[in-house]
Amino acid sequence: MSENNVNITIANRLATAHDKISDAAKKADRHGEQISLVAVSKTKPSTDIEAAYESGQRTFGENYVQELTEKAQQLSSLSDLCWHFIGPVQSNKTALIAKYANWVDSVDRIKIARRLNSHCEELNKRLNVLIQVNISDSNTKSGIPLKDVESFAKEIQQFKNLTVRGLMAIPDEYHDKEKQKAEFEQLNTCFLALKHQYQSVDTLSLGMTNDMEAAILSGSTMIRLGTAIFGPRTD
Ligand SMILES: *Cc1c(COP(=O)(O)O)cnc(C)c1O
Numbered sequence: 001m002s003e004n005n006v007n008i009t010i011a012n013r014l015a016t017a018h019d020k021i022s023d024a025a026k027k028a029d030r031h032g033e034q035i036s037l038v039a040v041s042k043t044k045p046s047t048d049i050e051a052a053y054e055s056g057q058r059t060f061g062e063n064y065v066q067e068l069t070e071k072a073q074q075l076s077s078l079s080d081l082c083w084h085f086i087g088p089v090q091s092n093k094t095a096l097i098a099k100y101a102n103w104v105d106s107v108d109r110i111k112i113a114r115r116l117n118s119h120c121e122e123l124n125k126r127l128n129v130l131i132q133v134n135i136s137d138s139n140t141k142s143g144i145p146l147k148d149v150e151s152f153a154k155e156i157q158q159f160k161n162l163t164v165r166g167l168m169a170i171p172d173e174y175h176d177k178e179k180q181k182a183e184f185e186q187l188n189t190c191f192l193a194l195k196h197q198y199q200s201v202d203t204l205s206l207g208m209t210n211d212m213e214a215a216i217l218s219g220s221t222m223i224r225l226g227t228a229i230f231g232p233r234t235d
Pocket of ligand 1: 224
């Protein structure tokens, strides 16, 4: 496809995604505008991000530090871009993440939070963070168990350059919709309790291309769409 066709495709996919978000929101008696969209641009070129930007998208998610750094540098003239780092955080990469990200959605270790905080102190910057929760049975996934969220949030509160905005989860693919619903609801209950406790908490980031509707029905306030916006990946 020519670059122009790619741009039209991205614009169309974004419009479709917004329609789906409003439809799901309506079903849940909510408004589409209450649900924010992170466009996950991992493995895709900066030109794709520019195309989405031209269609009004400002918030993008990256999984790999190298890619975040390169794209943030290439696109530095777009000053209102908002970058979410959504991948596993290695402690030797926290300086770059603190420098280029506006949000880190995948915080699940205090050591990482402490390092991000001290880099942000040097940069005189505040970073929004989400606590990553593991709601699936598989132990291989990143994230802390739901039962530890309260004490973890309390510890992160002490870091003055981090703002705790809420929770993030990457669920397994569900074949059992009842089980999915039950687990999403548990996560939402935990989110609402945290929100009640901390003024800064307003975000539940749950839902990707395949489960966005279920996530919105269960109270998600933010979804992360890669494939639905930029097309299939080869990773
Ligand atoms: C890749 C990725 C996404 C986007 O996934 P799609 O299924 O392509 O929408 C969302 N969140 C995280 C954490 C990811 O790594």
